[in-house]
Each structure stands twice: as C-alpha cells, then as structure tokens.
Amino acid sequence: MTWGFLVLAGPWLVVLGVGSVSPWKQDPRTVTFTQWDMQQREGHSREKRDVWSETSGFTACKAPVSQSEHKILDENTHETGFHGDDGSSFILTWVGDGTGVILVLSTVSAPLDSFFDGSSRLYRSADYGKSFHDISHSINNTFIRKDFGICVGPGNSQRVILTATLPIFETTGGVIFTSMDSGLTFQSVQLPFHPAQAISFHYQNPDYLVVIDIDGGLWLSLDFGKKWTMIHEGTHSFMWGAGINLFFASSPKGTVEAERRGKLFLKRTQDLGKTLTTISQNVFSFGYIGGFLFTSVMESLGSPRVIYVSSDQGDTFNKAQLPSASTEQFYSVLDGDEDMIFMHVDTPGEDTYFGTIYTSDDRGILYSKSLERHLFAGEGKSDFTNVTSLRGVYLTNVLEEDGRIRTVISFDRGGEWRPLQKPKNVECGEHVKNCNLHIHGEYSLYSGIIPMLPLSDPAAVGLVIAHGSVGDSISAAQPDVYVSGDGGYTWRLTLRGPHHYSILDSGGLIVAVEAHRDRQVNSIKFSTDEGQCWKTYNFTEQAIFFAGLASEPGTKTMNISVFGYRPDDDDQPMWVAVTIDFGCLVTRECEEQDYVDWLAHSSDGSASETDGCILGYRETFRRLKRLSVCRNGRDFVASRQQTPCPCTREDYMCDYGYYRHENSSDCVKQPDFVNHTLGICLNGEIEELQTSGYRKVPSDKCEGGFTPPRSLDSARRHCGAVTPASSRSPNSDRTTETLVLIMTGAGTTIFALAVIIAVTCRKVRCRQRAPVYRFSALRQVEDDLCISPESGTRVSTSQGSYQDDSDDDLIE
Structure with a gap:
C-alpha cells in the first residue's frame, strides 16, 4: 500500500535471500523482487493499452570521478565478505539512531524432514557497516527463527529481541x-509460552x-521481557492505541478456534492489563490509524458487516458514512x-481493479468523494503515495475507461487532482496526445517492473525520486528515474532505466x-545537485548480484551500504557488504550563503498574498x-515560516452528498442525492441542515475570505438516537448525547452518525436504518519492525499494519 502517510520511528531492515532478492525501499519497507506476470497469477487476460514514446531529448549530465576523488573514496570504502556456508538468507537491521550499529542475522535452513537442524550466525558492526564481527557466542549459537526472529525497538531505544x-513439544x-x-x-x-508472532514494542515505552x-493467550511484559503476565485467552489480534491503551479482539468462548x-x-x-472492558461485540475485525479506531461489525447473525469508528479510544462509536456504496464493495x-x-471504496464487480477515494471529516465519520476510478489492483x-517531503502532496494512479493507467497528483490533501507535468528535458512521440509524466507505484513493484517505490523524506524538503515514463499513460516497459525538487510540481528525467536509490544528508546527496x-x-552513482549531474564510482573489483541499499534511519547520514552476493567456487553464495563513507568526500560544512529561502507551492514566486497558499497558509523554507x-x-533542520492565507473555495472540501465536478472548484450535489434534504438528530428532534455543499478541509488554517453559507432551520420533527449495542460495553452505565446526520427523501431515510457532543445524564435514541458496507484493509503508524525473510514482507504488530483486499486477514 502505498502507505505514504506512515512516519516510522523504528530502525530499518533489509532482507537478503538467494533466489529471492529483497531490495530496500522507502519508509522503510522490505519486498521480494519477484519475476512473474501479474495477469497470469490472477488468471485473467485484461488488454493492456500502454503507450511508450521516444525520449531523445534527454541528455545525461555525467561528470567523471577525478583521481583524487577516487582515491578518497577508495580509502573510505570497506568491504566485508561472509562465507557461503553462513546462510541461505541474511537479515540486516539498523539499531538506534546515530549509533552506527548494524546487526546481520544469517540462517541456514533446516532440511524439510528435520525441523531442528537449522543454524544461525549473528554479526555486529558498530562503525556504520565498515567492519563486522561474529557475535554468535553471545546468543550461545542458538538457532534464531527465520520468520520473526529479530525485532528492534522504536526510535533510539537501542533495544533488540531475538526469538529462538x-x-x-519438548519445552x-x-x-x-x-x-x-x-x-x-x-x-x-x-518464556512461559511459545510466541505465535513477533513480539511487539510499545511505540513510546x-x-x-x-x-x-x-x-491464543495475550501476554504482557512491563520490564522488557523479564517477567510476563497473561491478560486474556482466545485472542486473535491486538493493537496499541494512544498512550497505554491496548485493544484486542478475542473469542467469547476463550479459544482461537470457536x-x-x-x-x-x-x-x-487502559491500565496495562489490570482491568479489561468490552467496547464492541460481534466484531469481524478492527484497526487503529491516526487516532481513529475502526471496527467491522456484524450487527445481526448473517448480516453484512458495517463500519463503526471511534475517535475517543473506544468510549463511543459512530457509523461511518460513505455515500453510494454497496454491500459488494470493500474498503x-x-x-x-x-x-x-x-x-x-472498491467498485462493484469482479476484477474491476478500481474504485473511489473518499476523504473524511476530522471525526472520521462523514466522507466526501475525492477521486474516481482510483487504481486498486489485485x-x-x-499506488497511493504520500509525498512526505512537502505538506499536502499525494500521488496515485487512475484506471481510465479505455484501459490506460495514468498518474494524478494532489497538492491539497485530495481536494483536487491533476496530471503531472511533462519534464522539459524529455519529449513524447509525434503521435502522442496529452503527454504527461506517469509514476510507477505498488502495482509496478508487484509486477516486477520497478525495484522500489517513490522516495521522499521530511528532512529533504521538496525532494521526490521515482520511476516513471512519459506519454499518455503508464507503461509496462522499462521505466526511468525522475526527480522533483519542488514536491511534484516539476520533474526532471535524471537516470535511464530502473535503479535503487537513497537520500543522504537531508537531500544534499x-x-x-x-x-x-x-x-x-x-x-x-551519486549526485550533489538533486540528480542534475551524476558521478560514478566503482566500489568493488569483483562485481556482485545486487540485493539492497542500506543507510541509517532517516536521511542524516552520509554512509551507504551496498549488499549483495557473488557465487564462490562451489556455487555457494558469498554475501558481501560494501560501505562507502561519502562524508570524507564532501567535507565542507554548509554556511549561511549555501541556503536560500524557498516558498513552497509557489507558482510564480510572486509576493501576492495567495501565492503558495495551500490548506490555508504559506510556508517558506530555508x-x-x-x-x-x-x-x-546530522543536526540540520530545515527552518520554516508560516503565514495564514485568506480562505478560498480550495480551502473547502465538498460536503456529505456533494462532489467536486471535473475541472471545476465548485461542489455539486451527487445525482442520487438530488431532492434529498439533510438534517441533524439532536435531543430527539430533527433540525434541517442547509448547506451549499462545502465544509472546511481538516487542518486548514485559512482566515477570512470565502465562507460558504451553512445554517440550521428551525423546523423540527421527532427522531430517535443511535446507541448500537455492539459498540457499547455491557457493563457501561455511561449515557451520551449524540449528534446524528439524517438524509431523507423519496421514501428513504438514512441515518449517519456525525459527532459526539457531550457526556450527559440523558439518552437520545435514533433508529438504525443505514447502508452497510464490506470492510477491508486498515493501516496505521508502525514503530517497531520485525522481518520475515521467507515472505519478504515486514511484520509489525506494535500498531497493526495490514494490506489486503479483504478483511479476512486483519486478525490472523
């Protein structure tokens, strides 16, 4: 998923495996570089209509490495070889921030007929990978698990857990x-138990x-694993919430089978296992993201699942509202x-591979249409990507009606989407209409077209590196590397063909x-000018099959490690780690004259009060x-100044039941909402809500300017309240005054929960008559990382990260 929104505090990991090379990629992720065709895997034969064009306008800027530069780099390049009998797979783990410590775990797989004949070796480097030492004796040469054997703590905790x-049946x-x-x-x-999964760190402690x-027992330790207490039986999944809130789904019979x-x-x-409270029943699955707790609930036996969301750590739940959804769709x-x-929200039908993106209000309850025909492949x-180097920027791909895949970008958190500009240093073919740049994402990675996803980092302001192509649609042919220095407004073709890439020194390299x-x-190859010119350095005399790039978490370091392997004389792989210290080549510390003030999101660099205004304010970076x-x-922080802007239509998203018409900033009512009225159920009475179709974008800071009318009619009629039994604790005596949005017309009534107003001593009840939806993948910030070299995917349970097109796997 493109889970570009993720901000990871934990260390980075790289999985290396013979026959299944797992290159490092952004934020950080671990993938298996597969070489099979996606359509054959899925058993269908969709017609591809990709269009490629010649790009003869590109001229690479290549500067040779001088003899003195080559000598300096040679003196600061360190190669370490690991013997072929060390293992069939390696797991690389960075520990802490600024420690320079790397752990490498090698494992030799046991024969299929012998579960216990495997072996492990553990290596440690304390100098950013320049040298490694075998420390297997420190773990008594114990065989460490391959699936979730090594876990590292969040941030700079310097904590490590190895699971043997x-x-x-013998212990x-x-x-x-x-x-x-x-x-x-x-x-x-x-341990007094056998772990079934990776041990999860709390993201702060x-x-x-x-x-x-x-x-199925849920175990908790408060002293870094010295003592353990089982707090519940029959547990299927768990996630940390805010503070020390811990959520978990369990069977009512206390077993994992029933x-x-x-x-x-x-x-x-809420007190680390001392007391437990049931906050929802009839749960199919749940997830936690951004402070919102989502549950997929079956309100009655055999009924479709519905989504409830809580913004107060499970004290109260409201039903999420997504217009024009059917029971066949997934989320x-x-x-x-x-x-x-x-x-x-997926479009109904078999193998449609597209759907609609909706954005919520600041309560996660009411959703408005943001982008149609959003690509969501098998x-x-x-391909949804959060460009973390510039506020409000998101990239994704859409599947057009003619079968072409095209890239769109939003600079205002999904308020408006537009095509990417064609880079000036590349040309499309003569017969190509609507020539734009298109970016490859998860779909291309999954299909083996690219080795890694778009890369950005908050420390490298405005910098984005991605694989892409120019034309009227994306192509399955070999892509090139493009770089943007202004958060995606303009791009430059910088390298021919697929590459692995990394950002160092906060974007300076x-x-x-x-x-x-x-x-x-x-x-x-390395560049000090955001990819305009490149120099090439030969880091080894004996070439290797590349497996991954590894650098310290964040982009502060100037050390990079290149990992790979080369066959030795008896055809056994010899793993190699080559660490290059570019800090010895770029030695001058930046001074004041090396920096410039840059107005983000600026279209013309003018001093007008609206230039650079995004989400209600302007940002000027140094x-x-x-x-x-x-x-x-390492201590560099890009300073910024913020100035509020006057409100415009762009500072408002379309209200519930409205959408922004193509190529227009106006919000118009959805066709199926025409002749409907909107109202709120408050204190048992309906007050009709008059809206022009706009509501302010969450986190927008604009002041004055455009203000759409919005008022309450005094006309009142009776309504009830919603207090879903499945969302309340059976022992709870709390009563709640609830604000409910109601849409009526043409013989239908749809209730949509909007916001909890206050805790009072009076209950307000609204009948439930709402559409139901199929609920699917949930994701949230992860803080500790564990790795599975066999699957090539990262496993993390600290915050519960999942990506699937069905919610059947949410609580495995």
Whole structure:
C-alpha cells in the first residue's frame, strides 16, 4: 500500500535471500523482487493499452570521478565478505539512531524432514557497516527463527529481541535474547509460552512488550521481557492505541478456534492489563490509524458487516458514512492522521481493479468523494503515495475507461487532482496526445517492473525520486528515474532505466545503483545537485548480484551500504557488504550563503498574498541551494515560516452528498442525492441542515475570505438516537448525547452518525436504518519492525499494519 502517510520511528531492515532478492525501499519497507506476470497469477487476460514514446531529448549530465576523488573514496570504502556456508538468507537491521550499529542475522535452513537442524550466525558492526564481527557466542549459537526472529525497538531505544526456535513439544516455553545496548550484550530469557508472532514494542515505552502465544493467550511484559503476565485467552489480534491503551479482539468462548468471525469481542485495557472492558461485540475485525479506531461489525447473525469508528479510544462509536456504496464493495484505509482519513471504496464487480477515494471529516465519520476510478489492483496493491517531503502532496494512479493507467497528483490533501507535468528535458512521440509524466507505484513493484517505490523524506524538503515514463499513460516497459525538487510540481528525467536509490544528508546527496536481474554490478552513482549531474564510482573489483541499499534511519547520514552476493567456487553464495563513507568526500560544512529561502507551492514566486497558499497558509523554507556542495550535517533542520492565507473555495472540501465536478472548484450535489434534504438528530428532534455543499478541509488554517453559507432551520420533527449495542460495553452505565446526520427523501431515510457532543445524564435514541458496507484493509503508524525473510514482507504488530483486499486477514 502505498502507505505514504506512515512516519516510522523504528530502525530499518533489509532482507537478503538467494533466489529471492529483497531490495530496500522507502519508509522503510522490505519486498521480494519477484519475476512473474501479474495477469497470469490472477488468471485473467485484461488488454493492456500502454503507450511508450521516444525520449531523445534527454541528455545525461555525467561528470567523471577525478583521481583524487577516487582515491578518497577508495580509502573510505570497506568491504566485508561472509562465507557461503553462513546462510541461505541474511537479515540486516539498523539499531538506534546515530549509533552506527548494524546487526546481520544469517540462517541456514533446516532440511524439510528435520525441523531442528537449522543454524544461525549473528554479526555486529558498530562503525556504520565498515567492519563486522561474529557475535554468535553471545546468543550461545542458538538457532534464531527465520520468520520473526529479530525485532528492534522504536526510535533510539537501542533495544533488540531475538526469538529462538525450540521444539514446542519438548519445552514448556520459548526462549528470547534481549539487548538494551544495540546488541553489544544479550540476556537469555525463558518464556512461559511459545510466541505465535513477533513480539511487539510499545511505540513510546520500549519496556512494554505484547505478544500472542500459539494457544491464543495475550501476554504482557512491563520490564522488557523479564517477567510476563497473561491478560486474556482466545485472542486473535491486538493493537496499541494512544498512550497505554491496548485493544484486542478475542473469542467469547476463550479459544482461537470457536466462532471466530463476526462474533468476536473487542476489548480494551487502559491500565496495562489490570482491568479489561468490552467496547464492541460481534466484531469481524478492527484497526487503529491516526487516532481513529475502526471496527467491522456484524450487527445481526448473517448480516453484512458495517463500519463503526471511534475517535475517543473506544468510549463511543459512530457509523461511518460513505455515500453510494454497496454491500459488494470493500474498503481500504490508504492514509490517515488525527485530522482526516483517505478511504478507498472498491467498485462493484469482479476484477474491476478500481474504485473511489473518499476523504473524511476530522471525526472520521462523514466522507466526501475525492477521486474516481482510483487504481486498486489485485492482491491489494494501491499506488497511493504520500509525498512526505512537502505538506499536502499525494500521488496515485487512475484506471481510465479505455484501459490506460495514468498518474494524478494532489497538492491539497485530495481536494483536487491533476496530471503531472511533462519534464522539459524529455519529449513524447509525434503521435502522442496529452503527454504527461506517469509514476510507477505498488502495482509496478508487484509486477516486477520497478525495484522500489517513490522516495521522499521530511528532512529533504521538496525532494521526490521515482520511476516513471512519459506519454499518455503508464507503461509496462522499462521505466526511468525522475526527480522533483519542488514536491511534484516539476520533474526532471535524471537516470535511464530502473535503479535503487537513497537520500543522504537531508537531500544534499542522493545515490543510486542500477537494477539488474541477470547481471552483476560494481558501481554506484551519486549526485550533489538533486540528480542534475551524476558521478560514478566503482566500489568493488569483483562485481556482485545486487540485493539492497542500506543507510541509517532517516536521511542524516552520509554512509551507504551496498549488499549483495557473488557465487564462490562451489556455487555457494558469498554475501558481501560494501560501505562507502561519502562524508570524507564532501567535507565542507554548509554556511549561511549555501541556503536560500524557498516558498513552497509557489507558482510564480510572486509576493501576492495567495501565492503558495495551500490548506490555508504559506510556508517558506530555508533549504540548501542546488549547486552548493557541502554537508548539511546530522543536526540540520530545515527552518520554516508560516503565514495564514485568506480562505478560498480550495480551502473547502465538498460536503456529505456533494462532489467536486471535473475541472471545476465548485461542489455539486451527487445525482442520487438530488431532492434529498439533510438534517441533524439532536435531543430527539430533527433540525434541517442547509448547506451549499462545502465544509472546511481538516487542518486548514485559512482566515477570512470565502465562507460558504451553512445554517440550521428551525423546523423540527421527532427522531430517535443511535446507541448500537455492539459498540457499547455491557457493563457501561455511561449515557451520551449524540449528534446524528439524517438524509431523507423519496421514501428513504438514512441515518449517519456525525459527532459526539457531550457526556450527559440523558439518552437520545435514533433508529438504525443505514447502508452497510464490506470492510477491508486498515493501516496505521508502525514503530517497531520485525522481518520475515521467507515472505519478504515486514511484520509489525506494535500498531497493526495490514494490506489486503479483504478483511479476512486483519486478525490472523
């Protein structure tokens, strides 16, 4: 998923495996570089209508590395080889922030007929990968699990947990090894249970650990694994909420086998397991993202699932409203924070591969249409990307009616979408109409077309690196690398063919390695001017099959490690790690004259009060000049100044039941809402709501200017209140005054929960007569990372991250 919204505090990991190369990619993610055709996998034969064009206008700027530069880099390039018998797969883990510590876990797979004959080796580097030392003795040469054997704590906690593989039928519990000093020393801990998944860190306090055992028991440790307490049986899934809120879904019969789907209880503990409260019943699955708690609920036996959302950690739930949805559609949360949610709603029909993006209000309840025909391919792959280097920017792809896939971009959090501008240094073919740049995302990664996703980082203001092509649609042919320095407004073709790339020194340096499936590489390219010119350095005399780039979490470092392997004499892989310290080449510290004031989102650089206004305010950054060759340094922070703007129509999103017509800033009523009226149910009476179709975008800070009319009619009629039994604790005596939005007309009545007003001593009841939806993927911020080298995917349970086109896997 494109889960561009994710902001990860934890370390980065790279999975390396022979035959299944897993290159590093953004934020950070771990993927398996597969080489099969997606259409064959899905068993269908959709016609492709990709259009490519010649790009003869591109001229690469290549500057040779001088002899002195080559000598400096040679002196600061360090290669480490790992013998072929070390293992069939490696797991690379960065620990802490600024520690320079890397752990490498190699595992030798056991034969199929022998579960316990595997072995592991553990290596540690404390100098950013320049040298590694075998520290297998510190874990007694124990065989560490391949699926979730190594986990690292959030931020700079320097905590590490290794989970051993032991014979379940011969021991009463498993064994873990814990470290509080970035793997310098380890402590062996005997567990009273066998973990069924990765141990989860609390995102703020790394002493708090949670895990589910093989029998469904939910275990909690408050002292970094020394002591464990089982707080519940029959648990299917859990997620950390805000503070120390812990949510988990469990079977009413206390077993993992009995009556799983649609009859689970959602429970919460707010005091680390001392007391438990049931906050929802008949739960099919749940997720937590951006402060919003979502539940998929079966309100009655055999009924379709409906979505409830809570913004107060489960105290109260309201039914989420998405207009024009059917029971055949699924949902996927694309992105979210405390202000709003991006939700994809699939279009009904078999293998449609597209749907509609809706954006929520600041309560996560009312949703408005943002983008139609949004591409959402098989296996739950969405190209939706949050450009983290500039506020409000999102990229994604749409599937047009003619079968073409095209890229669109929004600079105002989904308020308006537009095509990408064609780069000036590349041309389309003579017969291509509507020539634009198109960016490859998850769909292309999944199909093996590109090695990594678009890359951006908040520290590198405005910088975006991505694979793309020019034409009237995206292509399955070999893409090139494009760079934007202004958050996606303008782009430049910078490298021919697919590459692996990384941002260093807060954007002052970017590096890239060519991506090849069938041949070895021995060179790395680097640029100090946002990709306008590149130099090439041969980092090894013996080429390697590239497996991944690895750098310290964030973009502050100037060290980069290139990992790969080369076959040795007996055809066993020899793993190689090559670390290059570019800090010895770029030695001058940046000074005041190396920086320039840059107005983000500016169209013409004018001093008008509206230029650069996005989401109600202007931002001026102090950032590095493109031609300045110097070091930002680890302490660099791009300073910014914010100025409020007058409100315009662009500061408002379309209200519930309205949408923004194509190529227009006006919000018009959806066809199926014509002749309907909107009202609110408050204190048992309906007050009709008059709206011009606009509501302010969440987090928008504009002042004055355009203000659409919105008022309450005094006409009143009776209504009830909604207090869904499935969303309240059976022991709760709390009563709630509820604000409910009601849409009526043509013999129908639809109730939509809008917001909880206050806690009072009076109950307001509204009858439930609302559309139901199929609920699917949920995602939220992850803070600790565990890795599975066999699947090539990252496993994290600290915040519960899932990506699938069905909610059947949410609570596995």
